[in-house]
Amino acid sequence: MRESRVSNLLPFGFGAWLFFSAYLCSLLLLGWLGRKARKEDSLQDFYLAGRGFSFFVLFLTLYATQYSGNTVFGVTGASYRLGFPWLISVHYMLAIIVFMRTYAFKLQTLARSRNYVTPVDYLKDRFHSRFLATISSIVMIVALSNYLLAQLMTMGRALQGLAGPAGDIAYNYGVISLALIMVIYGTLGGLRAIAWTDVIQGSVLFVGFFVLLLLVINQFGPLSIATETIAQASDLDKLERPNSSMLREWLSYIFLVGIGGALYPQFIQRIYSARTTQGLRQSFAVMAFMPFITALIAVIIGIYALAYIPGLEGAATDQALSSILRIVQEQSLFGYALVVLIFSAVLAALMSTADSAMLSVSSMFIKDIYGVHIRPNASEQELTRLGKRCSWIVVGLLSLLAILLKEQTSLIGLLDRKFDLLVQLAPAFMLGIHWSGLRTGPVLIGLVLGIIIALTLAFGPFSFVVAGKVWGFHPGLYGLAVNLSYAILGSRWLAKRENFDPI
Template sequence: MEENLAFGGWSGIFIMAVYGLLMLGIGLYTYMKNKNVRESNEEYYLGGKGLGVLVLFFTFYATQYSGNTIIGYAPQGYRIGFEWLQSVTFMILVIVGYLLFAPRLYTLSKKHKFVTPTDWLDKRFKSKGVTILGSILMLYGLGNYLLEQLVAVGQGVSGLTGNAVPYQIVVVFFIFIMLTYSWLGGMRSVAYTDTMQGIALLFGVFILILGSILYFGGLPTSADYMQAFSPEKLGVPDTGGIVGWFSMLALVTVGAAVYPHAIQRIFSAKNEKTLKNSLIGMSWMPFLTTGVVLLIGIIGINAFPDLDRMGSEQLVGMMANVVASQNLFFYWAMVLLFGGIIAAIISTADSVLLTFSSIISKDLYGKFINSKASEHKQIKVGKVTGVIAVFLLLIIAWYPPATLYEIFVLKFELLIQIAPAFILGLYFNKLHTPSVFVGMLAGTIVAATMTFTNFTPFGVISGLWGLAINLIIVVIGSMVFTVQKTQQDEAQKVIGF
């Protein structure tokens, strides 16, 4: 991101302060209105399972489309051209992934009073091994995702404020705000702030594309430029690119849909109709968000030609800088855009933190460490461990290890290994529980090993090789080893309607 934006400085600091105070105010309001939030896991982590269509839609939206979607996807479109249409496709397929299991899982969550994603694994398989391994994989994915957001918010803040305030101070300010409203209001605070942040992000993106078309020219101008100077950006990918494209689509379709914080939003819906209507609304967002961001990247090819890889990473800031310099309306619109980007990063971070805390407090502490703990104590443990986790991850974000890139890459590759247990467990009562555990473990080991050794046969992403091994073990194990009739009947009682 451009570090010395013309529209940054004190106006950026003002917008950041306003966003921060609004978030804090929402947390205080939610706490005063729902003081029993401290006593009930369902109230604190799921908002009492009462989120309506609009709030549920925006909390899905703000969580799925973080600030990285705006800052990171446009430069990728700039670098590879129309091939980056895959970004629109995989965001659509994430919704398809939800529809594979979300309505059925929601019905079961109401029936069995699920609070966390791990509740489903525990109820379905009644296996400490499956529950603990699934929890570890989810915690790894959540911790990784939270770390990314902390790194991104630092980059975003320094771009918006033009370094008028030291990076560390502003990041700590936002972490304090996030921890405060999450601590006070739980899921309701997170969902209501997500609504505010989602609206700000949508508004800013559309103003940026409008300004970009007005001042840089639209797609015809960029297409003419690419035809003359970068024809490869107009063409179709080669065979290797197509394989990579489809393997990424498969990975994201399943991996993003089983994000633990997304599953917790499924549990938070007021009813099944609310959930389906929210997902219907989400099905349009790949075109209205990722598609618009792709257009910004394509227009940037003509607006700022010949940027190198690192230079292209600053594309959104550079384009916003030019648009902001045109008049007062665009100036403040771009300040709001970057404020919305920072807010979207925070909205993703708060969602991840809430689910991270719930798995620690309810699933690991409440089930295996202190099974007699009250819900009030479980919530308190979750809050404290969440604060500790944030500050540990903040230290890592400031002093990242040399292999941080590999750790980022591993996020989907490992998280996707919970998919067979989550999805197949909904439909088949003859799944062999030990095979589910061995498949999940083997898939994790294969995916991690292949990622760290950079071994990707035929260009297929390592997580999919791990998932293939995982599925083979689960399916063959369930066919070879007989599941007792009593276990089948018990599983059917769980998944039956």
């Protein structure tokens, strides 16, 4: 996915900055309250909030975590470039919930009875292989670090767009200040604080999207006039059904983002933190409708931008939303106030996704790497303390990288192969939890084969790889096909061999 940008907004006044400051201070206050509410100095309390999330908190934390800065800017920008064919973003957001449902409820029950903290705890318990657990940890840490880096860079862009000529310095300050606030509340209160901030961030995001839609309809008129305008501009391909090549991409996105997104470690840890399976089920039931009031609105905004702000090219298309907001902002004081609210929603989307990724990376590094390979006898208190330090180091390094790579958008594009990697864990999680016949060896070899195939196709010099895809399908899916086949056939072959073994 492309790195998103925010730009073209008029500089905000004192009142707006006061509002942003109050919002950011409320996050710090929740971090402090989260610390006060802790029950013990343990990994379970810090990383899973003592497994005490009810339906309301669980739903809003899942919602705020799933919909990131990319949903706001990336989807709007892609809809500007491609038109209605980018409705696929609504589909793949639902696919994430559909694939999570396949394993989440059973995993929550297991996590509660067996005290899982990180996603890899389940793999250790199920497959009893340190090698498989370590590879899985590395895959998840790499995928999430990339995701966190993208969110930090978008935070910088968000402030850069407001600063006018001083944009470059504002980018650096944006990355550092927002990352600092995030790491403070995240390390003060752990997942409890992060989920509480998600309640605020999810609510702001939810209201912000609705307000955005109303505002755009009020400003530009009904959608039918926008699509007529696009048709008159001879952009009919942006209104017509996707061609057969694009339809293959639809199928690919549904499976790649659906399966990969369902295996995000921060989602798995939210599954662990549910107080009851019933609450988790209710949260998922509501989440199944969220693509219609979030991703679909982002697509519609992109269509409005295409109709009324034509001429944006390349990376500038990611500024489609901010260009729309600028028009609204200039019209009235009310419009200005609403843009302030929407900008807060943008910050909410960015920070709520980034803080969850930060906590997951630190938990996996400390528990699955440090606690297994470096200090196996470390106490829970020691691991919790080190986990907090790890969050500071991870965010510090990635903030530095975000500043150094400010102009290197192509490099970020290359790094952005997280879903191709994450889908390789699907056999272990989604199949392993239901089929007791799935064996460790075939799963491990399948995982390694899948990663090799996905990365080779993605980065190799092959002429048949067009725009990062082979015949419209992402490399990760080819890897997954081999991975899954090997895991199933290998397990069956082993079972058959054992049945015929006279010993």
